[in-house]
Amino acid sequence: MDHYDSPQTNDYMQPEEDWDRDMLLDPAWEKQQRKTFTAWCNSHLRKAGTQIDNIEEDFRDGLKLMLLLEVISGERLAKPERGKMRVHKISNVNKALDFIASKGVKLVSIGAEEIVDGNAKMTLGMIWTIILRFAIQDISVEETSAKEGLLLWCQRKTAPYKNVNIQNFHISWKDGLGFCALIHRHRPELIDYGKLRYALNFRFFLTDIVGTARPDEKAIMTYVSSFYHAFSGAQKAETAANRICKVLAVNQENEQLMEDYEKLASDLLEWIRRTIPWLENRAPENTMQAMQQKLEDFRDYRRLHKPPKVQEKCQLEINFNTLQTKLRLSNRPAFMPSEGKMVSDINNAWGGLEQAEKGYEEWLLNEIRRLERLDHLAEKFRQKASIHESWTDGKEVMLQQKDYETATLSEIKALLKKHEAFESDLAAHQDRVEQIAAIAQELNELDYYDSPSVNARCQKICDQWDNLGALTQKRREALERTEKLLETIDQLYLEYAKRAAPFNNWMEGAMEDLQDTFIVHTIEEIQGLTTAHEQFKATLPDADKERQAILGIHNEVSKIVQTYHVNMAGTNPYTTITPQDINGKWDHVRQLVPRRDQALMEEHTRQQQNERLRKQFGAQANVIGPWIQTKMEEIGRISIEMHGTLEDQLNHLRQYEKSIINYKPKIDQLEGDHQQIQEALIFDNKHTNYTMEHIRVGWEQLLTTIARTINEVENQILTRDAKGISQEQMNEFRASFNHFDRDHSGTLGPEEFKACLISLGYDIGNDAQGEAEFARIMSIVDPNRLGVVTFQAFIDFMSRETADTDTADQVMASFKILAGDKNYITVDELRRELPPDQAEYCIARMAPYSGPDAVPGALDYMSFSTALYGESDL
DSSP states (O other), X not given: OOEEOOOXXXXXXXXXXXXXXHHHHOHHHHHXXXXXXXXXXXXXXXXXXXXXXXHHHHTTTSHHHHHHHHHHHXXXXXXXXXXXXXXXXXXXXXXXXXHHHHTTOOOOXXXXXXXXXXXXXXXXXXXXXXXXXXXXXXXXXXXXXXXXXXXXXXXXXXXXXXXXXXXXXXXXXXXXXXXXXXXXXXXXXXXXXXXXXXXXXXXXXXXXXXXXXXXXXXXXXXXXXXXXXXXXXXXXXXXXXXXXXXXXXXXXXHHHHHHHHHHHHHHHHHHHHHHHHHHHOXXXXXXXXXXXXXXXHHHHIIIIIHHHHXXXXXXXXXXXXXXXXXXXXXXXXXXXXXXXXXXXXXXXXXXXXXXXXXXXXXXHHHHHHHHHHHHHHHHHHHHHHHHHHHHHTTHHHHHTOOGGGSXXXXXXXXXXXXXXXXXXXXXXXXXXXXXXXXXXXXXXXXTOTTHHHHHHXXXXXXXXXXXXXHHHHHHHHHHHHSGGGOOOOOHHHHHHHHHHHHHHHHHHHHHHHHHOOOOOOSHHHHHHHHXXXXXXXXXXXXXXXXXXXXXXXHHHHHHHHHHHTOOOTTSOTTOXXXXXXXHXXXXXXXXXXXXXXXXXXXXXXXXXXXXXXXXXXXXXXXXXXXXXXXXXXXXXXXXXXXXXXXXXXXXXXXXXXXXXXHTHHHHHHHHHHHHHHHHTTOOOOTTOSOOHHXXXXXXXXXXXXXXXXXXXXXXXXXXXXXXXXXXXXXXXXXXXXXXXXXXXSSEEOHHHHHHHHHHTTOOOOSSHHHHHHXXXXXXXXXXXXXXXXXXXXHHHHHHHXXXXXXXXXXXXXXXXXXXXXXXXXXXXXHHHHSXXXXXXXXXXXXXXXXXXXXXXXXXXXXXXXXXHTTSSOO
């Protein structure tokens, strides 16, 4: 008969004599052990789909004993004997005892035949040996032995509970409160410990144990070891679940930020796409009113519609930088927006918008100037055309008269002289006709909307003028043919006609000039018109003398007619201009002079007001422009200074931001002055080199710069706190960075960055290995290959290799714990171990598992874990 020794190295294994004495002194212990060991065996045998009812009977053939050892060890034993003969049973039991001995256990006085015979004491001793080896021996707390470690674990877990004092594995457990405390400590939802006074209702496994004078130590240790393995496994699962939750929460937050960025970028690009065609529309209007409305619409765009989009663009850049910082801190790959939605794409689109905006404003002002010029020319054309048409009215009929055919010689002479006077008058009007044609040509060149009617009227005037020339030539030829029949002519009438015609033409020109509209834009221009008007008024005395002389000729003719009774019928045959006409037009000229004085004076006053507006705008712009430049330079200095902590620097920047925002009323006031200047149609200003566009662009750049700088410092604080960088380290990084940033641009070129790394102790030589290492570092700090290294990228690099961050392998190991050490995980396991939203997040993204051990519904947590860190596609 084979015998095996019980373990000799464990101080809690009683010798065989103690075993016999225990059984003799207190038979109740055998009952406790029988029930406890049976329950422990069944907790493992159920995994194989079976169990035992009688511990000494059901292990006699050795089959379930071998199965029990295979389940708890995870190893395959020798092939069992299936026969029912005693020798087969002994063989199976020996195989089980051999396996136990192979695990380093010395058995004492345990024989296979006694197990086969159903010896209760030997069977219980064998099961206790198995429990010691596979359930208790590996327990260790702070390098203690198994029993001491298990006792220490119980003491620590039950320390917070009243009426529980665990000092051993027998009488300390007799009231059952120790078991209640262990359960409540790990599963508080199962027991309301506060209402327990005595564990009277604790019937789960304490029947025949609680209430005895001294519970069996082996039974208590068996139950407590089961608690230890169950609860320690649950704690590992909880830790693994917490790690996964943390990783998934970061991933979900980052995905939301990415979605927010994509939407904001899409909305902004769509607004730019819709706005640029409007700004590029150069369809001209026909009236000043319509163009003024377009200018007002443009002002609304600049004041109301664009500023919110400037804020959105700035916020978009801030969100992008914050997202990239969070991705770096959580060891995730950098965010790459959808095609066409990079920050650079938005900046390019924004540049196109501003270019179209600048061209649109210039076009509006040019169109207003053009329409203003067109209105002036059109009015001038109408005035000259009306005067000319009034002059030509009846001239064709007059030239076609046949009055010379029945006239006397004196009448013929008179008709000839009259015709000569007409030709002189016709020549005087040639300049006006040329002016009318020139104005019409200019209106055509300036694309005047009513050019067809202007051209038709001009063509009619020119055709009529050509006809008048032809008729004039024809009548002269007729008069010259009959001139020999005519001998006398009234020289006085002729002289009158010759002098009256140009004087009359001069008066008509003077009236035209005095009534002519004028457009000026400066004090100098109105002063020039005033000087010319004063010069005109200085010629009036001489003109009056000429008028008196002409009237004197007419008076002399009348005197001769009265004196010599000449049959002249009281009219001048050489001209239709009467003294009454001359006096009437002269009186009209005298009336128009003071009106012209008044108009010039009013325009002079308006130009003085315009000059005041120019000086007012210039004075403010000359203060605001340098102020904006100074603030931009101060922000640049603050962003690289090392006085105080990053929080001090952030507070300093926020104070600057507040002072900048408080300066906004001055910008608004300047906008109001600029609007008055535009409404007054003032197009230039010699008192300042700043335009409103310069101020607007500078103001927008200032707001964007302070917001971006604040965001950079906030990201530095995030990096410092996440990486555990001290303020001294941060100052050292900043000092090194500033030292090599020789142009104070806030960035380092490749050579500057390399010199900075060498100064910090990096071994980067000029050989191939050193160049390769430097290229690797540059790919980290400048992933977009822009050729510069920002301070944020610099501190990220300096701290990232020492950071304590999650990795794909850690997440994968956590999932493996939740999956019970399988290579896949099921939907039920995810929903049981993770919060609902994060469980569904995993289920929706995990690919099906296709390994050889796959089961229906198995999910691949390994590829999912690598995808979280950019090592594969999610």
